[in-house]
Amino acid sequence: MPTAKKPRPSIQDVARLAGVSLGTVSNVLNNPDRVRAETVLRVTKAIEQLGFVRNDAARQLKAGRSKTLGMVVLDIANPFFSVLARGAEDAAAQEGYSIILGNSSDDLRRESRYVSLFDEQRVGGIIISPVDAATETVATLRARGTNVVVVDRHIDAAIGCSISVDDFAGGRLAAEHLLSLGRKKLLFVGGPLDFQQVADRLAGATQAVKTFEGTATIEHFKTTALSVLAGREVGDKIAALPKSEWPDAIFAANDLLAVGLLQAFMFKSQVQVPGDIAVIGYDDIAFAEAAIVPLSSIRQPAALLGSTAVELLVEEIESASSHKHRQITYQPELVVRASTSN
Amino acid sequence: MPTAKKPRPSIQDVARLAGVSLGTVSNVLNNPDRVRAETVLRVTKAIEQLGFVRNDAARQLKAGRSKTLGMVVLDIANPFFSVLARGAEDAAAQEGYSIILGNSSDDLRRESRYVSLFDEQRVGGIIISPVDAATETVATLRARGTNVVVVDRHIDAAIGCSISVDDFAGGRLAAEHLLSLGRKKLLFVGGPLDFQQVADRLAGATQAVKTFEGTATIEHFKTTALSVLAGREVGDKIAALPKSEWPDAIFAANDLLAVGLLQAFMFKSQVQVPGDIAVIGYDDIAFAEAAIVPLSSIRQPAALLGSTAVELLVEEIESASSHKHRQITYQPELVVRASTSN
DNA sequence: TTCTTGTATTGAAACGCTTCAATTTATCGA
DNA sequence: TCGATAAATTGAAGCGTTTCAATACAAGAA
Structure with a gap:
């Protein structure tokens, strides 16, 4: 069992040291334009002094959203998938998102495990290069309100977005x-x-x-x-x-x-x-x-597959009401x- | 800006449907041996019916620990690193942990971004294959209470664990x-x-x-x-x-x-x-x-580098008081x- | 029937942060 | 100086879950 660690400084400790309220510290972190420069400085110094890193669990629990996308690939050691992941990551960075990768190693159990892990973490969405027919997985995720795009496999656009090659x-x-x-x-x-x-x-x-x-x-x-x-x-x-x-x-x-x-x-x-x-x-x-x-x-x-997957996913996340699922198929060469x- | 989504079922919804308390649902999820089989069944059915997935942010905020390890590699498209990641992942699974990967693409800024992301997420620990001298990064992380192992680069054992090749x-x-x-x-x-x-x-x-x-x-x-x-x-x-x-x-x-x-x-x-x-x-x-x-x-x-990194990190996490930092160096062939x- | 002990369940408190209405402060114009 | 307005700050509430002391229930013995 993990042993107890000394508690990390919280936003309350920062507020106390800087002589401001919790809300002001939060504003410095999230809406600095709403805070006087002098106050920003004071808070920033307190943050540095304490080595404060905000707790994303708390932020996410309250704010209810995440700028992280989960991606599950079949085999990270296959250059096809690593290039695909690279393409996805570059596109995500462009959109202000971060991609975290899970590797299923062609194993349905591992895939399932990463999908659950990402869903529990309430990532913004999940990109899956699935081990087998993803229809049921996608339908379940979407029913739960999780955004999902399938890559390197086509699924019915009535179920969700997919990007693949013919x-x-x-x-x-x-x-x-x-x-x-x-x-x-x-x-x-x-x-x-x-x-x-x-x-x-x-x-x-x-x-x-x-x-x-x-x-x-x-x-x-x-x-x-x-x-x-x-x-x-x-x-x-x-x-x-x-x-x-x-x-x-x-x-x-x-x-x-x-x-x-x-x-x-x-x-x-x-x-x-x-x-x-x-x-x-x-x-x-x-x-x-x-x-x-x-x-x-x-x-x-491969890189285009990855970046297109991200674009579709971000669209699904940010424009849910106007988003239409698509099945995009690229031609091989x-x-x-x-x-x-x- | 992400549009509002219908709220996902919470543990409270499950409790209501199953006719038990919040604490009982939590026990079914975490300590099922403490709950009568009949009650377990009732709660499990309610969970399935509602498509409940617990919110890891809430779990982690309260419980204060994570079985996820973050790993930042230099270039996922280089087979050396993908094999290293594979080795790490297999070792992590053995220890009951999951590895999530971030790819720095040899870019200090991206590396820093993933390190911060993982730290905010309060992952159990971070494995870094660093872009440059990691001494300062490691010292900062350790001062904050974050467990960290450096791989494919040696750092002073006074600062933290590292695994590399000579x-x-x-x-x-x-x-x-x-x-x-x-x-x-x-x-x-x-x-x-x-x-x-x-x-x-x-x-x-x-x-x-x-x-x-x-x-x-x-x-x-x-x-x-x-x-x-x-x-x-x-x-x-x-x-x-x-x-x-x-x-x-x-x-x-x-x-x-x-x-x-x-x-x-x-x-x-x-x-x-x-x-x-x-x-x-x-x-x-x-x-x-x-x-x-x-x-x-x-x-x-490569695979051995990855698996050893995980072993050291898990040791640091679970046996913090007895853990001694080490610099492990393998001989090339x-x-x-x-x-x-x- | 009553008392004791073990099992099962409950529910209040709190984790750390964001949010936003309320309050305070500062500035400008009359 | 006073009143109006804008800017800055505050702090209560609550997100969803876990934890554990308190309570309730069940079973066995006297």
Whole structure:
């Protein structure tokens, strides 16, 4: 159990030292224009002398509002999400808000925990990059009066705001690009399919293959994670197959998987990329370009996703009566590099 | 200005609906063993029915403690820090705490802002990966009664706890490795030197060169940031020099710089790595191995830094009277890959 | 039935701050 | 100097919850 600490100076201590009322100290903190300069000085000196830091719990309890936004991301170690968080934070600072981050690590329990923590803290609003379908979470939060925006996943605009990228189009783009190289035997690497993003990317790629005027196939190699390690494992398995069974192109559900595949192929086996197998990832994280084989990728505008989420959330907070929920979808972009060149 | 929202149900509403006192609802939330099962059920139903979420500001104001820890990192988009944050978070969860993250983006003002925000929120404690010398910040926080641990930088144990890696040793290791390859014309790329980590890495490398039994030199190319972009810019400048002026080895202050250098050399010029110039980075981020030339690096145990910081902080919080400040320093490790092979 | 003891519940007080109507002070014009 | 007005300050009330001493209730023993 935490041991007792000496009590911190309160606004009352400041008032006493400065010889003014509680209300005047509060005015110095919140409405200094209403206070004579001489009084401001006196109070400010008392604050410094005492090392007073106001208690936000008390402020918030009385004032009933917060300039802090909570954000829950799936995996802070994935550059896609850290760039997204950076974008959000810069936009929040512009609007006079601060973002505090929680990391769910793809774990529904942790996500739930952060969502509850932020709700108890009565943050101004919550931005969620959800582990799974967020419909129920969002509906519950909104019913409770909590502002919420979903990012990197679309939900019905009747329920709440969301910002995402058209992953179906992204998957199609990736597959079309591979087909345009003359590749016929495509493999999609990614999972779990509970992740709507993954399912959409696969669906888009599958459609491209189906509508391709020529013969081509696409298989699916499921993974339990979207990590470098998972990619490496898949790469090892593929490399261990007879060459005649290799795919001639791999569409990885994200860049981390693709990087892992590259590692397995280039370091531990004789698979040539793109000679034997072309590889394309998804996200276009900062390190895709500097990969051992510069990685082609489908670019998602991560920073823009983050900043747009903040803009929508702030609008919802500050203009609740006129705010209309929106589902914003950005288009992904093909970025071609060595891993899929001919 | 935020518009008024319908008031959220309070503990009083729950009490009224369940036909019990405020104190009983509080007991159901906090000490359910003190309440008859039948009463617990009644109250729990009322809570669900009303969608009650207690107000943490009120709880904290009265109870005076928090199970939340604040953490301020330098750059969430740098995998070193995101792995460090992940390590911290896992350790915190083990101890029954939650970590909320703030990102200073190498900006003193932002750091200060998050520190103040967390202090106002009366978090249990603050972990800081500081922008610059944290001595004053830590002393101020501790004088105010705020628990604090510094990570990735050492401060005097008389002031507070810190966890870091011996960057001087790391710098020496890197330079010794380069010298052992027969490289004679070393270049250190990194800055600003306000960053003690950078200064220590340079100092260690400089010492290795000085004590080398043979002729070798080390120059310093200052950068204003530790980013891929900054590394690219330096790489371009070096590549534009006459070949006779190229260094034969580069020690980059971190892996992001090294990745940028690799990009400039391999994509845009004729510099061969390691043939013309060997390149070693620092941090051993997850992508170092998958870089276009697998990058040698000095490994810092990022996750361990994070988890140790939490352990020290929790100890300081929960055992304040017996807690002794410590300065824990981990030893870095050389990881050799293709970028410095012979 | 009464008394004792253990269990369950109650409700007043207070955490630290903001807010705003009431009061005080200062300034200006007649 | 007096009256009116504007500026500055005051201080009571209350935000939502926890805490714990007081009270009520239940069960068992004499």
